[in-house]
Amino acid sequence: MARSMEEAMGLALGLISRTCSISKCIIFFLILVFHPTTEAYDSLDPNGNITIKWDIMSWTPDGYVAVVSIFNFQKYRHIQAPGWTLGWTWYKKEVIWNMVGAQTTEQGDCSRFKGNIPHCCKKKPEVVDLLPGTPYNQMVANCCKGGVINSWVQDPGNAVSSFQIVVGSSGSSNKTVRAPRNFTLSAPGPGYTCGPARIVRPSKFKSADQRRETQALWTWNATCTYSQFLSQNAPACCVSLSAFYNETIVPCPTCSCGCQNNITQPGSCVEGDSPYLASALARPSKNSFTPLVECTSHMCPVRIHWHVKTNYKEYWRVKVTITNFNYRMNYTQWNLVAQHPNFDNLTQIFSFNYKSLSTYGSINDTAMLWGIKFYNDLLMQAGPMGNVQSEFLFKKDKASFTFDKGWAFPRRIYFNGDNCVMPPPDAYPWLPNSTSRELIPLIQIVSAFFAALAFLVSAV
Numbered sequence: 001m002a003r004s005m006e007e008a009m010g011l012a013l014g015l016i017s018r019t020c021s022i023s024k025c026i027i028f029f030l031i032l033v034f035h036p037t038t039e040a041y042d043s044l045d046p047n048g049n050i051t052i053k054w055d056i057m058s059w060t061p062d063g064y065v066a067v068v069s070i071f072n073f074q075k076y077r078h079i080q081a082p083g084w085t086l087g088w089t090w091y092k093k094e095v096i097w098n099m100v101g102a103q104t105t106e107q108g109d110c111s112r113f114k115g116n117i118p119h120c121c122k123k124k125p126e127v128v129d130l131l132p133g134t135p136y137n138q139m140v141a142n143c144c145k146g147g148v149i150n151s152w153v154q155d156p157g158n159a160v161s162s163f164q165i166v167v168g169s170s171g172s173s174n175k176t177v178r179a180p181r182n183f184t185l186s187a188p189g190p191g192y193t194c195g196p197a198r199i200v201r202p203s204k205f206k207s208a209d210q211r212r213e214t215q216a217l218w219t220w221n222a223t224c225t226y227s228q229f230l231s232q233n234a235p236a237c238c239v240s241l242s243a244f245y246n247e248t249i250v251p252c253p254t255c256s257c258g259c260q261n262n263i264t265q266p267g268s269c270v271e272g273d274s275p276y277l278a279s280a281l282a283r284p285s286k287n288s289f290t291p292l293v294e295c296t297s298h299m300c301p302v303r304i305h306w307h308v309k310t311n312y313k314e315y316w317r318v319k320v321t322i323t324n325f326n327y328r329m330n331y332t333q334w335n336l337v338a339q340h341p342n343f344d345n346l347t348q349i350f351s352f353n354y355k356s357l358s359t360y361g362s363i364n365d366t367a368m369l370w371g372i373k374f375y376n377d378l379l380m381q382a383g384p385m386g387n388v389q390s391e392f393l394f395k396k397d398k399a400s401f402t403f404d405k406g407w408a409f410p411r412r413i414y415f416n417g418d419n420c421v422m423p424p425p426d427a428y429p430w431l432p433n434s435t436s437r438e439l440i441p442l443i444q445i446v447s448a449f450f451a452a453l454a455f456l457v458s459a460v
């Protein structure tokens, strides 16, 4: 809580110090104050969710044919390899006769069937996508991408995954069918919680020539939301800082993501050159999504380093390096979200894709960044290749630009949708011989802010 207060204050002060309009500042501050940040609530993407849509397209003698689609409506959280697993609990004794564009992981006990054997008879089926290269006759639109779903901002065209399912023993009219219950989504690993399926207006589909519209007979939607806390119970990344004007490199806070402890948890991390590494990687782990990290003081799988590199007359330059410390993960289609007030004057960006994420109307101080396809969209596992880099060139806005008080450092960083641990503001590299090295106590900032606010309000 203290951290988010500090963040909020930093943001509010940054805004006040700029020449923004009075009403904008007040509204922004009110938004900050009345939206306390909880783990599940993400202020940069408040409506982010994954929606599962279940469209019944036709009835069969003992059931129906449906198209099930998974829409990723999250701005910057994607589902990476090895992809999603969707599960549910049937309401009655339904079976899956056939599936196109996906498959269940287990068939289950189909011994009560003679002749035709269903694809799956389990009460709680678990479905995975098919791999790329699936024969054409086993495909449907938006299937067969190995369960990978892009984020909404990164690639809206690939933010959906679909499969077709033929359900039996369900009854074949809208009076007898019941929606599946207790949807589960692993993406991969835990993190999502799904709500119940609700009857919604039937989906409509446009024909290829756009001249005819058809519709589903019956549609259910279920919504799944992400919580970082459920996902790994510990932060997944951290931020380190440096600047050309100070030789100190401010490292990630110690124990950002965990502590090195050989006594209670031997093997919680590995040294890069130790013979143990090969055997730890070779041993099939019960949960392969648990990171196997290189031993560091922060123990994070991923570190983002922000270096203030150069100062020009009109511009300034930042170098960002993302380093992978996880031996068990190649991060495919990774993304980074960074918040800094100068992003609204970003002039040039090298070797990353960029899109502005406008969070509060016109204040576009938040950038989404991701790798260039086939060049650096893959962040390799820990080791010599396990990093990607970029440089940003910002145009100075004379009214707000300063190297003082850590202004040149980011306010917030997310990696793959997880909020990264920042060093405390009083540890930031300072300008040499700065007269204001002492941090202004928080209470002073608050009272100064409210004095300013009162003044502004009375001036309106």
Ligand SMILES: *[C@@H]1O[C@H](CO)[C@@H](O)[C@H](O)[C@H]1NC(C)=O
Pocket (backbone or CB within 6 Å): 047, 048, 049, 050, 051, 073, 223
């Ligand atoms: C899910 O996201 C979509 C798209 O942003 C939004 O329209 C919808 O209201 C969201 N659903 C929930 C339950 O938040």
Ligand SMILES: *[C@@H]1O[C@H](CO)[C@@H](O)[C@H](O)[C@H]1NC(C)=O
Pocket (backbone or CB within 6 Å): 051, 052, 053, 071, 200, 201, 221
């Ligand atoms: C159901 O989901 C679809 C696609 O995910 C979305 O377009 C539609 O608005 C949703 N309906 C409701 C009522 O949420």
Ligand SMILES: *[C@@H]1O[C@H](CO)[C@@H](O)[C@H](O)[C@H]1NC(C)=O
Pocket (backbone or CB within 6 Å): 174, 175
């Ligand atoms: C079921 O379908 C019939 C027509 O086939 C329709 O009249 C009825 O309203 C539907 N029931 C529901 C609950 O939608």
Ligand SMILES: *[C@@H]1O[C@H](CO)[C@@H](O)[C@H](O)[C@H]1NC(C)=O
Pocket (backbone or CB within 6 Å): 089, 181, 182
């Ligand atoms: C479904 O989840 C609810 C709680 O959300 C639980 O009470 C119920 O037992 C679950 N049903 C099945 C069949 O797993």
Ligand SMILES: *[C@@H]1O[C@H](CO)[C@@H](O)[C@H](O)[C@H]1NC(C)=O
Pocket (backbone or CB within 6 Å): 260, 261, 262, 263
């Ligand atoms: C953990 O092990 C490493 C080498 O394996 C050693 O350098 C380090 O001091 C140990 N730490 C503790 C707390 O025992």
Ligand SMILES: *[C@@H]1O[C@H](CO)[C@@H](O)[C@H](O)[C@H]1NC(C)=O
Pocket (backbone or CB within 6 Å): 327, 328, 329, 330, 380, 381
């Ligand atoms: C990462 O990719 C490289 C090259 O494609 C591969 O050799 C390596 O096994 C992969 N690592 C993991 C953890 O999947």
Ligand SMILES: *[C@@H]1O[C@H](CO)[C@@H](O)[C@H](O)[C@H]1NC(C)=O
Pocket (backbone or CB within 6 Å): 343, 344, 345, 346, 356, 358, 361, 362, 364
């Ligand atoms: C910020 O948003 C404004 C409009 O809201 C747009 O004109 C401007 O190009 C954006 N700046 C950047 C760097 O994307």
Ligand SMILES: *[C@@H]1O[C@H](CO)[C@@H](O)[C@H](O)[C@H]1NC(C)=O
Pocket (backbone or CB within 6 Å): 344, 345, 395, 396, 397, 398
């Ligand atoms: C920076 O961007 C803001 C909003 O886009 C604009 O009002 C301002 O003039 C820009 N400053 C410079 C120095 O270009």
Ligand SMILES: *[C@@H]1O[C@H](CO)[C@@H](O)[C@H](O)[C@H]1NC(C)=O
Pocket (backbone or CB within 6 Å): 246, 247, 248, 250, 427, 428, 429, 430, 431, 432, 433, 434
């Ligand atoms: C660099 O910044 C650190 C704070 O991180 C400070 O202790 C140190 O005095 C600074 N160095 C100089 C030369 O100002």
Ligand SMILES: *[C@@H]1O[C@H](CO)[C@@H](O)[C@H](O)[C@H]1NC(C)=O
Pocket (backbone or CB within 6 Å): 432, 433
């Ligand atoms: C700044 O500090 C350095 C030592 O930290 C000192 O040598 C130098 O004279 C100082 N410069 C000014 C202008 O005070």
